Amino acid sequence: MKLTKHKYFTLSFVFLQICAFQLCYGFDDDDYSTSGYGCNLGNNIYIQKLGTTSYYGTSYDVYNTNGTNYAIDWNNKSQPNQINSTDIKDLGEDCWVNSYVNKKNNNMNVRYGSLVYYSKNNGQQAPLDDYIGFFAVIIGGLGAYTLYNKVLISTP
Numbered sequence: 001m002k003l004t005k006h007k008y009f010t011l012s013f014v015f016l017q018i019c020a021f022q023l024c025y026g027f028d029d030d031d032y033s034t035s036g037y038g039c040n041l042g043n044n045i046y047i048q049k050l051g052t053t054s055y056y057g058t059s060y061d062v063y064n065t066n067g068t069n070y071a072i073d074w075n076n077k078s079q080p081n082q083i084n085s086t087d088i089k090d091l092g093e094d095c096w097v098n099s100y101v102n103k104k105n106n107n108m109n110v111r112y113g114s115l116v117y118y119s120k121n122n123g124q125q126a127p128l129d130d131y132i133g134f135f136a137v138i139i140g141g142l143g144a145y146t147l148y149n150k151v152l153i154s155t156p
Contacts, residue, residue, distance in 0.1 A: 035119040039063040039095035041111055045070050045083060045118055051101040061095045089117045
């Protein structure tokens with residue numbers, strides 16, 4: 001199959017548009033933020049849930065004392081590996097932190113905490129992020145135009 005100028009231009013333009021689309025929509029927002037449930041012990045939030053147990057009729061979510069936890073930033077300065085205190089919502093339920101899920105009606109080695117919902121910003125998004133789609137289309141179009149003109153000039 002002979003590749004004509006028109007087919008070459010079309011393939012180049014389609015390739016650039018696919019690249020531009022991937023640039024705009026191919027990144028996961030989870031790279032920038034995390035949210036979920038955890039157990040607040042006052043200065044740390046434990047987020048790895050091991051399971052649920054019951055203690056004399058009350059159900060408790062059990063979070064891993066050896067698992068991932070975030071310190072609470074009481075100054076709200078968005079420190080790495082910390083959660084701002086303003087980004088924590090107390091759900092009004094108790095939870096436990098332990099290295100295992102206790103059997104029913106057994107609270108040995110547990111630490112009582114408060115069940116919370118947290119959100120954490122892992123990085124700063126620049127305002128330029130809102131315009132990445134526009135820039136990708138412009139750059140893709142300029143790239144296609146350049147490729148098309150180069151093909152026209154270099155072929156007899």
